Amino acid sequence: MARGKIQIKKIENQTNRQVTYSKRRNGLFKKATELAVLCDASVSIIMISSSNKLHEQHSPGITPKQVYDKYQRDREVDLWAKQYQNMQKQLQDLNEINRGLQKDIRRRMGDCLEDLAIDELRCLEEEMVNAVKVIRERKTKKIDNNIDTSKKKDIPKEESQYGLVDNGEYNHVLGYNDDNRILALRLQPCQPNLHAGAGSGSCVTTYTLL
Structure with a gap:
């Protein structure tokens, strides 16, 4: 008995959609393997499900990189150009942030203050005062802890009892x-x-x- 035709549209039920994806994915991979063996073809399949899971299958003796390189040569396109540009942009942003941090450090050491306005100098002074306060509190706490530890370790010599x-x-x-x-x-x-x-x-x- 022949199966009835199904309408090609998105399956709304999530469970049914996942079951259909799994069955048809396996069928597609099987057909790709048969095509590669029968016709000595190089077949590479990459699938990403709706749950963002990656599935792939490649013909024996070929790697995904070889497939991508051949595609770029035949189509005269560069798949990595945009990614390279994004990486260059990220590098420039990181370098800019690094330069800003280094400049802030030098200012806290008393350098690079010529281009600061009076309000900026006041803010910097307030930040330094607060930083010194925090450092002193932490230093005092550290000293108190060391004193308490020393008192516990030392056994005082008392007079003869x-x-x-x-x-x-x-x-x-x-x-x-x-x-x-x-x-x-x-x-x-x-x-x-x-x-x-x-x-x-x-x-x-x-x-x-x-």
């Missing part, structure tokens, strides 16, 4: 000297042969532990 050891009699003391070495101090009678009395005293004996 002592604490009693709870052994029931409180006759031992632990402490630290100026070199941060741990000391043990023991209280003992100066005259061990005498009975404890009013005249008895105690002597301090120091032992270095660490």
Whole structure:
């Protein structure tokens, strides 16, 4: 049963349009391959879908550049002339922007000020003052951060501290000297042969532990 003729117009339904594109694209590529093999022809096809996707197929042994070069020679046209002109225009614009930036830098260094009016000089001065203010604030913040970091890293040497050891009699003391070495101090009678009395005293004996 023969298929009915379809009207050649844009398919409004997006899904149907995409399905039709995919089927006919594959059919076209198949016909191009057959034509290249049967007739020893150079065939190059480039297709761009409505969703901006690129599809291409080229005969074996030929590159797209070779096809473009042959087209330009036969048609005596230059496909890249307009693109080259656009690139030259972009280059000129970038060079102009670069020259302007370099001139602004020199002005901030105190050069190229002769052609500036008084209002322009005032604006430049205001910009410089604001820039110095921002730099000073950032510098101050950086210094404060460095000071805080240094304080956290430094361990201050304190004077010798002592604490009693709870052994029931409180006759031992632990402490630290100026070199941060741990000391043990023991209280003992100066005259061990005498009975404890009013005249008895105690002597301090120091032992270095660490």
